[in-house]
Amino acid sequence: MNVLDSEHLAGMLQAHGLTPVDGPAEADVVLLNTCAVREKAVQKVLSRLGELRFQKEAVGKPQVVGLCGCVAEQEGAQLLSKAKVLDFILGPGRLGQLPAALAAVAQGQRVSLTGFTETRDLDTHLIARSTSARQYVTAIHGCNQHCTFCIVPYTRGKEISRPLREILAEVRLLVDRGALEVTLLGQTINAYRCPESGADFADLLTAVCHVEGLWRVQFITSHPRFFTPKLIEAIGNLPRLGTYLHIPFQAGSNRILKAMRRRYTREEYLELIACLREARPELAFSTDVIVGFPGETEEDFQQTLDIVEKVCFSQLYGFIFSPRPKTPAARYPNRVPREVAGERLERLFALQAGIALALNQARIGKIVELLVDGPAKRGENLWQGRGEDNRVVNFPAWPGIRPGELASVRITGATAHALLGERMDPFPRPVSLPATSARPSVS
Numbered sequence: 001m002n003v004l005d006s007e008h009l010a011g012m013l014q015a016h017g018l019t020p021v022d023g024p025a026e027a028d029v030v031l032l033n034t035c036a037v038r039e040k041a042v043q044k045v046l047s048r049l050g051e052l053r054f055q056k057e058a059v060g061k062p063q064v065v066g067l068c069g070c071v072a073e074q075e076g077a078q079l080l081s082k083a084k085v086l087d088f089i090l091g092p093g094r095l096g097q098l099p100a101a102l103a104a105v106a107q108g109q110r111v112s113l114t115g116f117t118e119t120r121d122l123d124t125h126l127i128a129r130s131t132s133a134r135q136y137v138t139a140i141h142g143c144n145q146h147c148t149f150c151i152v153p154y155t156r157g158k159e160i161s162r163p164l165r166e167i168l169a170e171v172r173l174l175v176d177r178g179a180l181e182v183t184l185l186g187q188t189i190n191a192y193r194c195p196e197s198g199a200d201f202a203d204l205l206t207a208v209c210h211v212e213g214l215w216r217v218q219f220i221t222s223h224p225r226f227f228t229p230k231l232i233e234a235i236g237n238l239p240r241l242g243t244y245l246h247i248p249f250q251a252g253s254n255r256i257l258k259a260m261r262r263r264y265t266r267e268e269y270l271e272l273i274a275c276l277r278e279a280r281p282e283l284a285f286s287t288d289v290i291v292g293f294p295g296e297t298e299e300d301f302q303q304t305l306d307i308v309e310k311v312c313f314s315q316l317y318g319f320i321f322s323p324r325p326k327t328p329a330a331r332y333p334n335r336v337p338r339e340v341a342g343e344r345l346e347r348l349f350a351l352q353a354g355i356a357l358a359l360n361q362a363r364i365g366k367i368v369e370l371l372v373d374g375p376a377k378r379g380e381n382l383w384q385g386r387g388e389d390n391r392v393v394n395f396p397a398w399p400g401i402r403p404g405e406l407a408s409v410r411i412t413g414a415t416a417h418a419l420l421g422e423r424m425d426p427f428p429r430p431v432s433l434p435a436t437s438a439r440p441s442v443s
Helices: 002-015 041-059 070-075 078-082 092-106 152-156 164-176 201-209 229-237 254-260 266-279 298-311 338-361
Strands: 029-034 064-069 088-090 111-113 134-141 181-186 216-220 244-246 284-291 315-320 367-375 382-386 392-396 406-414 419-423
Touching (some): 002 064, 002 134, 029 041, 064 092, 088 092, 092 152, 254 266, 298 338
Parallel strands (some): 088 111, 181 216
């Protein structure tokens, strides 16, 4: 979501007559796009703003500094008084007002634009998209769930679904420009409901999967409460839909789930996983887990480990509980000591590493079709791609290899975090991507 927001901001800057540069020292305008999910976000922002202040005093640039995203919404105008280098604040619900903020700064004003409107007024034609064959499309903004630990409803506002026809038009345009995979985005995406037709998420998913030219469709993030029988059936019957499915369970104890206001039980979560696997056995699940939630006992944590063992997630994102402003859980008593929570997180990761390694090793010998992303992060002459299950596969490059190709690869090895492979198809299908500029650097 933040990647797509940054592309929105970059596109508006370019429409305003600005062009991307390599770093802040060369920039007239620097935007910090921020996330407020973790506790240390504000400290990181203040540290970065301090660096920009010293740089501006030394070289006279950047001339304008703006803070965007969830920390901007969380802190609001008070941050203008803390950081004199800051010229404006722009919350996620007001990103479309970036030109107005720049105009105000040009007139000598320092402004804070936060809060939410009934619609999101972002022009999708202004997105400064990368040339990647993987693209993101927002389906629903905001969140209505108000889990007791989560700041998102306060920083991204209430749920607003986009019309299905607008989403389809954006997807078709991306395919025309060379996209092969589209990921539909929403904080609780399976709560989607078209404001014009009443179509639900199963309808949207079906419509997008029928767009000609797409290789795969993915979506994130799902809430366990909104998997209807209709949606589960669609997941089982749409061959273009990827097999990667992210479903946070957050905690394995019913007592903790109730304190989190998740509105489902561990038994209901496990039943949902069983129904999804029955509909599509090859699904690869990922999840989010919070350890050290206020009042969590060792017994509660053992129930979390039990779910991890029962489900066998392909990927798991674990976090120590982080109290956030305005959230009820920030005021809960019985805080778990940091050292206890940290030790539990290590045990969680150790368990998951063994599960992921076993799942990946079971892939050895299989031939998979990959969308090539580019050079791998590690390994000389290695490139990487991802298949329909979102697993990273590293493989030796071949002459003429390009990002955006579809290639057949045999899996030859595995670690807990990635697969190793070798090319099988001597003639990968090249994808002609448009000659557009690279992803702008938004500092």
